[in-house]
Amino acid sequence: MSAPTQPAPKPDSVTGQPRPPQAPVEASWKPYDKATDIDPDDPPPGKGPALEWFADAKRTMWGAAGFLFLLGVIFLSVKDGGIDWMGVWWLWLILVVFTSPLLLVRRGTRMTVGADWLRLAGDQWVDTYRLSTIRVTTGFGTYHLELTDAAGNKADTQVWYLQKNRKLWDLLYNGILHSIVHHGADVNRRAVEHLHLQAVIRKPPIT
Incomplete structure (x- = not known):
C-alpha cells in the first residue's frame, strides 16, 4: 500500500462517520479473532463513544x-x-x-478507540488528533509505538497489536496524520519509515 499524502477528514465524534480509508499495515499483517466476551473500555472524560476495540479471543x-x-x-x-x-x-x-x-491476561490486551482517542488497558489514553510526539522503537523483534498528546497523556504498545483490528488502526492512523499535518507533531525517523509517513512530514524527524 502506498504512503498517504494527506489525512482524511476527521470523523464525527459520535457517529464515527465518515470512516477514514484503510491505513498501511506491516507486511506480516494477518486477521485475528476478536474476543466476544470482553466489552470496550469507557471513553476518557469529555470524549465520544467507543467505535472500535480489540482483545484477544x-x-x-x-x-x-x-x-x-x-x-x-x-x-x-x-x-x-x-x-x-x-x-x-x-x-x-x-x-x-x-x-x-x-x-489470565486477556483483559490486559484490550484496546479501544473513538473518533479522536485511543485507550489501552489501564489508564493509558491519548487524544489522537492532538499528538505532540510520535515515536517507533524496536525491541524483541517487534516495533513499539509510543504516543504523547498535547496534554502530556501517554500510550504505548506494539504496532502489530494495534493492527489486529484493522478498523481500529485506520482511526488511529488518521489521527496520527492530522497531528503531523495540522499540529506539527514531532516524529522520529523510525516512525516515518515504519508507518509510511514520508509524504506528510513537514519538518526533520527527531532522534
Missing part, C-alpha cells in the same frame, strides 16, 4: 499457551535426552505455571 490465548507448553515439553525432552522427566510431577507443575498466565 479465548482460543487465541489457549493456542498461545498450548504452543508454549509444547515448547517446554520439547525443551525438557532434549535437555533430559529422553522422556524420563515426565515421571517428575513438579516439572509438569513448572510447565503449567509458566504457560497459564497467558490465559
Whole structure:
C-alpha cells in the first residue's frame, strides 16, 4: 500500500462517520479473532463513544499457551535426552505455571478507540488528533509505538497489536496524520519509515 499524502477528514465524534480509508499495515499483517466476551473500555472524560476495540479471543490465548507448553515439553525432552522427566510431577507443575498466565491476561490486551482517542488497558489514553510526539522503537523483534498528546497523556504498545483490528488502526492512523499535518507533531525517523509517513512530514524527524 502506498504512503498517504494527506489525512482524511476527521470523523464525527459520535457517529464515527465518515470512516477514514484503510491505513498501511506491516507486511506480516494477518486477521485475528476478536474476543466476544470482553466489552470496550469507557471513553476518557469529555470524549465520544467507543467505535472500535480489540482483545484477544479465548482460543487465541489457549493456542498461545498450548504452543508454549509444547515448547517446554520439547525443551525438557532434549535437555533430559529422553522422556524420563515426565515421571517428575513438579516439572509438569513448572510447565503449567509458566504457560497459564497467558490465559489470565486477556483483559490486559484490550484496546479501544473513538473518533479522536485511543485507550489501552489501564489508564493509558491519548487524544489522537492532538499528538505532540510520535515515536517507533524496536525491541524483541517487534516495533513499539509510543504516543504523547498535547496534554502530556501517554500510550504505548506494539504496532502489530494495534493492527489486529484493522478498523481500529485506520482511526488511529488518521489521527496520527492530522497531528503531523495540522499540529506539527514531532516524529522520529523510525516512525516515518515504519508507518509510511514520508509524504506528510513537514519538518526533520527527531532522534
